[in-house]
Amino acid sequence: MLKRVHFPTSLLPYLLVAPQVIITLVFFVWPASQAVYQSFLIEDAFGISTEFVWFENFIYLATDEQYLDSFGRTIFFSVCVAVLSMSAALILAGFADRIVRGATTYRTLLIWPYAVAPVLAGALWVFMFNPTLGIFPYLLEFVGVDWNHYLNGSQAMMLVIFAAAWKQIAYNFLFYLAAMQSIPRSLIEAAAIDGAGPLRRFRDHIFPLVSPTTFFLLVINAVYAFFDTFGIIHAVTQGGPANATTILVYKVFNDGFVGLDLGGSAAQSVILMILVIAMTVVQFRYVERKVEY
Amino acid sequence: MIENRPILNIVSHVVLIFGVLIVALPIWITFVAATHDPVRMTQAPIPMLPGGYFWENFKQTLFGGGLSGTETAPVWRMLLNSLFMALMISFGKIAISLLSAFAIVYFKFPFRMGFFWLIFITLMLPVEVRILPTFEVVADLGMLNSYWGLSIPLIASATATFMFRQVFLTIPDEMLESARIDGAGPMRFFWDILIPLSRTNIAALFVILFIYGWNQYLWPLLITTETDMTTIVMSIKQMLEAAEQSPQWNIIMMTALLAMIPPVFVVVAMQRLFVQGLTETDK
Amino acid sequence: MASITLKDLVKTYGDVEVLHHVDGAIEDGEFIVIVGPSGCGKSTLLRMVAGLETVTSGEIRIGEKVVNQLEPADRDIAMVFQNYALYPHMSVRENMAYGLKIRKIGKAEIERRVQEAADILEIGPYLDRKPRQLSGGQRQRVAMGRAIVRNPQVFLFDEPLSNLDAKLRVQMRLEIRKLQQRLGVTSIYVTHDQVEAMTLGDRLMVLNGGYVEQFGTPIELYDRPATLFVAGFIGSPSMNFLPATAGGGALILGNGASLQGAGHASGSVTLGIRPEHLLPDENGPIRVSVQLFEQLGANTLVHGVLEGTETDVVASLPGHVSADPGTIMGFTAPAKDLHVFDPATGRRVEE
Numbered sequence: 001m002l003k004r005v006h007f008p009t010s011l012l013p014y015l016l017v018a019p020q021v022i023i024t025l026v027f028f029v030w031p032a033s034q035a036v037y038q039s040f041l042i043e044d045a046f047g048i049s050t051e052f053v054w055f056e057n058f059i060y061l062a063t064d065e066q067y068l069d070s071f072g073r074t075i076f077f078s079v080c081v082a083v084l085s086m087s088a089a090l091i092l093a094g095f096a097d098r099i100v101r102g103a104t105t106y107r108t109l110l111i112w113p114y115a116v117a118p119v120l121a122g123a124l125w126v127f128m129f130n131p132t133l134g135i136f137p138y139l140l141e142f143v144g145v146d147w148n149h150y151l152n153g154s155q156a157m158m159l160v161i162f163a164a165a166w167k168q169i170a171y172n173f174l175f176y177l178a179a180m181q182s183i184p185r186s187l188i189e190a191a192a193i194d195g196a197g198p199l200r201r202f203r204d205h206i207f208p209l210v211s212p213t214t215f216f217l218l219v220i221n222a223v224y225a226f227f228d229t230f231g232i233i234h235a236v237t238q239g240g241p242a243n244a245t246t247i248l249v250y251k252v253f254n255d256g257f258v259g260l261d262l263g264g265s266a267a268q269s270v271i272l273m274i275l276v277i278a279m280t281v282v283q284f285r286y287v288e289r290k291v292e293y
Numbered sequence: 294m295i296e297n298r299p300i301l302n303i304v305s306h307v308v309l310i311f312g313v314l315i316v317a318l319p320i321w322i323t324f325v326a327a328t329h330d331p332v333r334m335t336q337a338p339i340p341m342l343p344g345g346y347f348w349e350n351f352k353q354t355l356f357g358g359g360l361s362g363t364e365t366a367p368v369w370r371m372l373l374n375s376l377f378m379a380l381m382i383s384f385g386k387i388a389i390s391l392l393s394a395f396a397i398v399y400f401k402f403p404f405r406m407g408f409f410w411l412i413f414i415t416l417m418l419p420v421e422v423r424i425l426p427t428f429e430v431v432a433d434l435g436m437l438n439s440y441w442g443l444s445i446p447l448i449a450s451a452t453a454t455f456m457f458r459q460v461f462l463t464i465p466d467e468m469l470e471s472a473r474i475d476g477a478g479p480m481r482f483f484w485d486i487l488i489p490l491s492r493t494n495i496a497a498l499f500v501i502l503f504i505y506g507w508n509q510y511l512w513p514l515l516i517t518t519e520t521d522m523t524t525i526v527m528s529i530k531q532m533l534e535a536a537e538q539s540p541q542w543n544i545i546m547m548t549a550l551l552a553m554i555p556p557v558f559v560v561v562a563m564q565r566l567f568v569q570g571l572t573e574t575d576k
Numbered sequence: 577m578a579s580i581t582l583k584d585l586v587k588t589y590g591d592v593e594v595l596h597h598v599d600g601a602i603e604d605g606e607f608i609v610i611v612g613p614s615g616c617g618k619s620t621l622l623r624m625v626a627g628l629e630t631v632t633s634g635e636i637r638i639g640e641k642v643v644n645q646l647e648p649a650d651r652d653i654a655m656v657f658q659n660y661a662l663y664p665h666m667s668v669r670e671n672m673a674y675g676l677k678i679r680k681i682g683k684a685e686i687e688r689r690v691q692e693a694a695d696i697l698e699i700g701p702y703l704d705r706k707p708r709q710l711s712g713g714q715r716q717r718v719a720m721g722r723a724i725v726r727n728p729q730v731f732l733f734d735e736p737l738s739n740l741d742a743k744l745r746v747q748m749r750l751e752i753r754k755l756q757q758r759l760g761v762t763s764i765y766v767t768h769d770q771v772e773a774m775t776l777g778d779r780l781m782v783l784n785g786g787y788v789e790q791f792g793t794p795i796e797l798y799d800r801p802a803t804l805f806v807a808g809f810i811g812s813p814s815m816n817f818l819p820a821t822a823g824g825g826a827l828i829l830g831n832g833a834s835l836q837g838a839g840h841a842s843g844s845v846t847l848g849i850r851p852e853h854l855l856p857d858e859n860g861p862i863r864v865s866v867q868l869f870e871q872l873g874a875n876t877l878v879h880g881v882l883e884g885t886e887t888d889v890v891a892s893l894p895g896h897v898s899a900d901p902g903t904i905m906g907f908t909a910p911a912k913d914l915h916v917f918d919p920a921t922g923r924r925v926e927e
Contacts, residue, residue, distance in 0.1 A: 006401045006469075007479045016396035017408045020389040020449055027446040028415045031426035038426070092312045095305040102306075108564060109313045114571075115556035117508035117526045120549050123533055124319040127326065127542060135322060138338040169316060174568060198301060227419050231510040235530050253511070256425045269423060280416055467661030470628050475675035476649030485674070489665040 032273065038266035057267035066243065067251070067268070074247040077161060078225035085165035086217055089172030094202055096173075097180040107177065114170040118228060122235030125163035149237065153244030156237045160245050163236060164229045171224075172217050179213040180206060219283045226275065248272060320553075326546035327351075334542040346543065354547040368548060371525040374440075375507055376555070378524060381444035382506030383499050386453050391491075394457035395483055399469065416451035420512055428515050438519045447512060453498055456573050460494045461487065497570030500563050504556045525552040578639035578652075578729040578762055579604045580625065585634035587620055587786075594620055595786045597634070605760045607753070609777030611767055611809075616783040619734055622766045626732050627651050638730060649678075654723035655732040659739060660715045662707040662722075669703040672722045686725075693724040696755070713744050720755070731756070733765040737772065749775060770810055774798075782806050800915075804922040807848050807915055813877060815915070816854075816889050820847040822916065831884035833861045837911030840927045848915035851877065854891035860908035864889045866899055878905065 039057055043050045061067045096103050128134050137147035149156040191201045230249045239246035256265030329344035355368050397409055427446055436442030472482045513524045532545045560567050580602040587595040595617045602608050610618040623629040625636055627648035636643050643651045662671050669690055676686045694700045697717045707715055723731055737745045753776055756763050767773055773780050774794045782789040790802040801807035807815045820827045822841035826834050863883040870877040876897040882889050883904055916925045
């Protein structure tokens with residue numbers, strides 16, 4: 001936490017932390033507390049009078065079918081994104097870990113979607129699945145699937161899941177590969193001498209040994225799907241059709257900036273904050289445990 | 294290699310190549326679309342092989358008025374805006390994080406832990422969840438439509454501070470003791486010893502932050518109303534909306550290509566630093 | 577060059593006192609070794625002199641000046657660290673010059689001093705290398721060079737040889753001694769290795785549990801250890817300790833055997849005899865049941881127990897000796913080589 005020796009106390013450390021502390025106070029703590037405060041208010045339609053209503057906004061959300069639907073949808077979306085991209089990454093990393101030459105080349109070819117902005121990823125996928133022009137709807141027609149994510153809610157959901165998972169493969173792949181490469185070679189060799197074949201070794205040894213990474217990635221992917229996918233949704237579906245892809249972050253934005261329901265949007269923000277804090281705590285628990293190893 | 298199984302090796306490569314193809318496919322289609330003329334891009338099925346209009350599209354996108362029928366800034370201007378924003382965010386974050394991590398690790402002062410927790414809070418509050426009130430603060434400070442407004446609210450970062458704290462903690466105490474015996478004061482120690490010793494960590498963090506900054510979307514979308522301040526990443530969305538009336542996919546895809554080239558280049562060219570930065574900041 | 581005076585030094589961490597009223601006067605040009613087991617406070621004491629630890633109470637003077645409140649840089653000292661603490665991103669030359677540069681000494685003067693130190697230490701060819709390109713011994717020299725160029729009043733060494741292999745350690749030990757004699761700079765050297773302490777120091781300060789057990793020349797410590805701790809710590813193999821009863825000019829051992837000597841003591845005592853002072857004598861009073869031999873070539877260590885007791889005894893005999901386990905060997909010891917301690921206080925019973 002602190003060095004055994006340190007510089008004598010003076011004004012200097014305060015000056016050093018000042019920039020970060022000021023920015024944190026002005027742009028993080030103050031807005032967050034504003035959000036909490038506003039979540040207790042209801043503003044009339046004209047913005048003239050506000051009323052302090054305690055938890056009314058929250059109670060309303062708890063009974064609002066649209067909000068509850070959105071909550072369930074967000075969880076479904078997150079689980080699909082995490083499972084899809086993590087399993088793809090796990091398989092690719094498993095094979096990349098096996099091969100002697102070319103592992104870095106494959107890594108180079110696999111990591112760069114990380115650098116693509118979510119909104120761009122959305123644009124790419126929306127183009128590939130454009131109902132009139134896209135290559136996939138064209139191919140799907142041959143198997144009798146009529147693709148139109150502008151009209152079909154489940155297809156829209158599939159599309160945003162694909163785009164979100166695609167972008168996250170790179171990240172998961174990197175962490176899985178690093179975890180596998182840090183497994184001592186002798187351990188895998190011992191398993192081979194015990195007569196375990198490659199598949200069995202993967203199932204009995206490699207997969208259990210990278211389970212801390214799996215857990216870590218689950219949290220990271222959940223945070224990603226909850227918050228960082230705003231750009232994808234905004235570009236691909238704008239939450240539609242008929243709210244079929246309105247996840248929580250999108251709803252906060254939509255109700256606040258488009259619907260101008262400040263109290264309701266603020267209450268949603270507060271719920272999201274609690275979710276983030278919970279996930280951060282879980283993640284830190286994990287990091288602490290890992291440090292002890 | 295544990296055992297010699299040629300078939301398994303071939304399978305490994307086949308699976309990996311298949312993976313690479315899936316990962317690359319969207320980019321390939323983007324690239325192909327950016328090399329055709331507008332008319333070809335209205336006919337289904339769209340082409341899978343490059344055409345001959347790359348330079349025309351490139352010039353029209355970069356220096357022309359962009360998409361006809363939209364009020365956007367020229368793409369070179371948007372690229373410049375994105376570059377400024379990304380650089381300000383990365384340098385700003387690195388600078389303030391280095392300073393505060395230095396204070397927290399190397400000084401013992403009242404409220405040290407208080408400051409530490411205050412910084413820690415930022416880790417828990419992504420901009421998306423406090424977007425409205427933050428927007429109000431920036432509007433009240435008159436920072437809308439400015440580079441300051443684009444970058445400063447995104448600058449405070451607990452992750453970078455934590456990373457530097459971690460790095461500083463691994464630097465042996467004797468470095469400081471030795472420097473003190475040599476007569477170096479705090480800031481001298483910071484510049485002469487700490488910064489050079491953290492060089493690769495700073496570079497690794499820069500790679501991550503540059504991508505983070507460049508790819509910002511929601512925040513610039515809210516903060517900028519003047520077309521002059523538009524960033525390249527946000528412009529895609531406006532173009533997509535316009536595309537619903539008059540699709541010019543060749544231009545849209547060229548813009549997308551231009552928007553992803555800088556961060557992709559940074560990741561691929563500085564791969565080692567990128568991997569280091571990613572695994573360090575997220576721990 | 578300067579003398580160093582430690583007066584009633586106390587160091588506490590929170591409620592724990594780790595150094596208890598340490599006194600000591602170090603003369604100009606003297607080489608002092610502070611020796612003791614790990615955790616005895618020897619490094620803390622050195623770091624207090626360096627200014628890296630605050631002084632809880634008491635006084636440290638370098639020359640005539642009280643330095644308690646001075647920053648390390650203002651004490652005119654140089655320090656060699658256990659892990660050398662070389663700046664990894666600077667070349668050897670820059671490492672050595674850094675302190676001078678901060679003191680705003682002229683370029684030419686810095687260059688001259690670095691060159692001079694490099695010549696003394698024979699590290700001239702490595703001046704432009706980075707520390708990681710050097711071997712352990714070379715790094716050690718650079719660390720010394722960094723201390724030398726400053727031309728300080730005092731050298732402080734914090735276990736500087738403990739990261740080297742055994743052979744190099746012996747060699748560097750001699751070089752440090754020669755260098756110090758040549759430069760004549762007052763030096764304090766901390767180590768846990770008693771052989772290093774004996775060979776290097778003009779005088780040794782033996783610390784144990786934050787107390788100074790004894791402060792004297794190596795020979796004084798060997799010949800007249802002031803406490804049981806010093807007696808056991810100095811000398812290898814360690815001194816034998818036998819419980820005994822003194823009276824009427826004789827010592828009665830645990831098995832009833834009687835030794836002449838130690839006329840000044842009475843009552844229950846601890847008798848100390850160094851292994852090398854046990855002389856084989858078939859009729860000697862100290863009868864040892866042999867358990868095993870350690871053949872070292874030049875001499876042989878005989879391990880056994882005092883006959884009829886559980887007390888371990890080690891004797892060091894010249895040349896090659898062997899016998900079957902269980903054999904009884906007789907020893908005698910000259911009266912001048914018997915050390916008598918009070919088992920209650922652990923202090924030497926003075927004549």
